[in-house]
Amino acid sequence: MKKLTWSAFVAFWASVVTLLVVGALAPPQSAHAEPPNRVVTLEELAAHATAGDCWMAIRGKVYDFSAYIPQHPTPPSVMTQWCGREATEAYDTKGYGRPHSAAADGMMDQYLVGVLVQQD
Ligand code: HEM
Numbered sequence: 001m002k003k004l005t006w007s008a009f010v011a012f013w014a015s016v017v018t019l020l021v022v023g024a025l026a027p028p029q030s031a032h033a034e035p036p037n038r039v040v041t042l043e044e045l046a047a048h049a050t051a052g053d054c055w056m057a058i059r060g061k062v063y064d065f066s067a068y069i070p071q072h073p074t075p076p077s078v079m080t081q082w083c084g085r086e087a088t089e090a091y092d093t094k095g096y097g098r099p100h101s102a103a104a105d106g107m108m109d110q111y112l113v114g115v116l117v118q119q120d
């Protein structure tokens with residue numbers, strides 16, 4: 001019986017130590033894991049300037065709209081002329097002075113790549 005008590009005692013503390021070690025070794029959880037905080041330079045942005053690889057910077061964030069372009073309700077060229085570029089004004093005016101709908105705004109996050117690097 002004494003042996004059983006001793007085994008239980010050892011097993012209990014072994015579990016406690018294991019939990020503490022696993023907790024200490026686990027990577028820290030960032031409070032801002034989503035959305036991605038990857039920083040993108042204008043140079044990197046400019047390297048994604050085709051319809052099949054189309055990044056745009058809008059309101060300080062960088063998006064990869066390659067997969068969305070075929071779904072956009074205009075001929076592709078309306079969007080693709082902005083690939084690889086800062087496109088806030090184009091997005092905010094649709095090219096003719098009207099803002100996109102809230103529904104369009106709500107679609108953006110799924111294409112987020114990161115944030116545009118702050119220029120001095
Ligand atoms: C930055 C370049 C872009 C330009 C120049 C542009 C321009 C346009 C134009 C001309 C229309 C059709 C006319 C109209 O509805 O008034 C339109 C509609 C639309 N666009 Fe874009 N667009 C751009 C980017 C985007 C992006 C990034 C999204 C979403 C991810 C998007 C989502 C939509 C949607 C949902 C519509 C339907 C109307 C609305 O909801 O406002 N567009 N866009």
